[in-house]
Amino acid sequence: MLNHKKLPVVISLAAVMRLGLMLSLLLPMLAMAAQQPAGFVLMAKGDVFAVQPDQQQRLLKRKSPFYSGESLKTGQNAKAQLRFRDGSLISMRADTEIRIDEFRFQGADKADDKNIFTLVSGGFRTITGKIGKKNPRNYQMKSAVASIGVRGTTYEVVIDDGLNVAAWQGTIVVENEMGHITLGAEGVFNFAHIASPVIEPKGLMNPPAVIAAPAPVKAEVADKKDGPKAPPQRRSTPEQGAALESAPASVVGQRIEPNAEPKVEPGFDPGFEPQAEQVFVANVELNTEQGLEPSLDPEFDPVTDGRIDSVIQAADDSGVDAEPAVLVDSRVSSLELDRLAMAVVTGEGVEGMFAGGKAGLDADGKLHIADNGLSPAEAGFDSAPFVRVLTQGAAPTLLSESMLIDANHRLEWGIWQATAAAPAQLQTDAADSGVYTAINRPVYWGTATVTSAEAMSAQTGVASYKNVLGFIGSGNSGAIDDMYVNLALNFDTAAVEGLASIYTPAESWYLSLSGAIDGPVLNISSVSGEVNGNAVQGEFNSLFTGDAAQAVVSSFDFESVLEPALHVEGLVVVDNAAGPDLRLKNINLDRLGMYQYVDVVAGVEGFVGLAGNDASNNLFFATNGLEPGQTGFLTAPVTSLLSQGGALETALFADTVYPVSWGIWDGTAQPAVMAISADDPRLTEDVSRRVRWLTLEPSSATAIAAKTGSVAYDNVIAFDAAGSGGVVQELLINLGVNFDTGNVVGDVDLQTPDNGLWQAAFSGVIAGPGFSADSVSGFYNSDLAINGQFAAAFTGANADAMAGMFSFERVD
16 A cells, blocks of 8 residues: 555544434343243234343244243234243234233243243233143233133233133133133133123123134235235045135135034034045134134235244143143154255245244155244254145155265255146144145255264354355346355354345345354344345245355345335355455456545545456456555455446556556546445445546566666656646656665655645665665645655666656645
8 A cells, every 4th residue: 555644533422422323222121132032923924022121122033932020012013923931822913012020931840930021902812831730730821801811822802992802722811800611621601701801701602703703815826926826735525625725714725624513603504524534724622612713814925924833732631730732743754854954935024934843855855844933942842743834745856955064964956946836835733644735836955964063162253254165146137146154153153144145136135144053053133234225024934054064054144124025034054164255256466556536625635556457357456455566465365346337447558568457437426435344345436536546567576586786777768647726737856776785765856736846755675576665755836845645656667767756735
């Protein structure tokens, strides 16, 4: 670098005040993080928040923890599913608030485990967990109207003109100060309405209207928001089809057991009994004593929307301590689940993801991915029942590739080109692999053998994973053109920070990632960024692979917060090998380069480095902060790479005798371009100035070493210079070089059209192929002091010429 005009460091009072606010907000969050979560969010759609006791509010998304003492809220048109640590599930409706009064779970059937919460507004459906099954006295749902106790069950509650209750499975007791009523298996009624705290609960034969009108079951995850919805996959006789069409909305889409005797709802034909081979979208098992049970959320079907849900087994009425029967999962019973896999469904929305489920091949070589809602690092991953199984179905294979990470680890990935005519399948019933949801859009999938626990624990220090081995994916405007990832990992602290850039035909995605290492999982808990100026949300799920955790395979799904139609998804694999500077691909840096420009704040800036052309003959200037002759000048990493971009080229000159050329890129109308990232050549900054540049082939070290004595370089062959006073009309330069001592002295005289006379003297020493003046002084019009920069290099076979650049400015 020739020289930089330094700027003062300024700290604004506003910035310090903002920092204080940030710290005050952070303290209660740290206090929450210090306690064990009550559970985690399985799904969040729309505005979902946790409100802490001090009224601090934080946004919840998939995998977010929530804590005892917090209130959980869904906004208008929002929905959420929660999993508590004891295994209980809650599906919240829109405009709902639940306060977690006290949650404590230590496992091993501890007598003091508790789950006490209050429904403040709205409604939910829930499946009770271990606390409700083992310690029903320690489970209580409260409201302003009545409270509910359970005996291992599934029930629904909605506040609307009082409290409306439905017991879908098992037994619940609804109680207020005027009395109580038992609903479900041990009661007379399945439904109840409690008008106020001072009115006794009233049993109902039919569900309250606010509960009895669920939305029709959605057909598929594939369509989400951006296409017509096809009906669920069914095979039936015309008579059975007619019976299905006459069924009420609360029944359509449920699987009916042949031996069940469900209670008849108006409009439902109890004579309709599907045969064993029939296929229906289903998400729960039938409780034969209670009639048909709607899905966990009547307004939102998490299976058909691609989110995690739970298969509900029939209640065991032999006693409150009885565990549910263990069933063989027919979807995977014939498979060897010998690898982990991830997958993402293309299209709008970020819910159709498999972040690391077990996987295996069937007899036909087709992949099946089984998901239980847990990541490989979470407790219960190896034992929890599978919620859903994704398989290729009839979808044709568009791509299938294999990548060898090392002798013991292989990555395979590909694309299922699913369509309405040839869908992939999301199997949702453990008892019947024929029950599935059609996925009618392409699916990106990948499988890997993950790094062992022993190898993970052996990793120490910091590492950078940025060498992209490959990627597949697409967005709303087409296939991904380029993708760059840089993950900075600290194995000692488990901290992860990262950046990712994704380029599609019409969008540029810039992401910031942070999280923690958790066993073989790289758990990215925070995603932010922008696409075309819009904020981004989404997921980035990663697994380590390789004998020494040397590679990371990730699935990703991002969308614009305000414009969900802007989306991108796919898979990428990176390793920790030292990769090249991606900006320099196909560029031959074969000569010295100098450039300078004037910045209105920083003054004149000048740089010296290497220059070269790419295959299209575009010129580039690479600088690394070092000067010719300094150790590392030719090998140190490049810090910036300048190219013409859209700037207009003027004043182009090429000498006919010596390999010297120069020119001007006028970036005031269309900017030149500065590439600023070695990991992403498309990450650039505009240079909206006039850039004066020079390139030359320097004399060899042998030619320079052969020179002896003192030599004067004072014959100006050509020049191009301008200043505030206009184009320089006359230039005199006298350079005296002592090749025996290496010292250089010189002076410059130049005249501008405004009669400005600049006179400067300088000195320096030979360094490598040239020199950079270490002292420049002089006068403007004989009385105003000046300073500046001067650098030059030897050129020609015998080092008999010098070419360089200079800049001077008044010291006012």
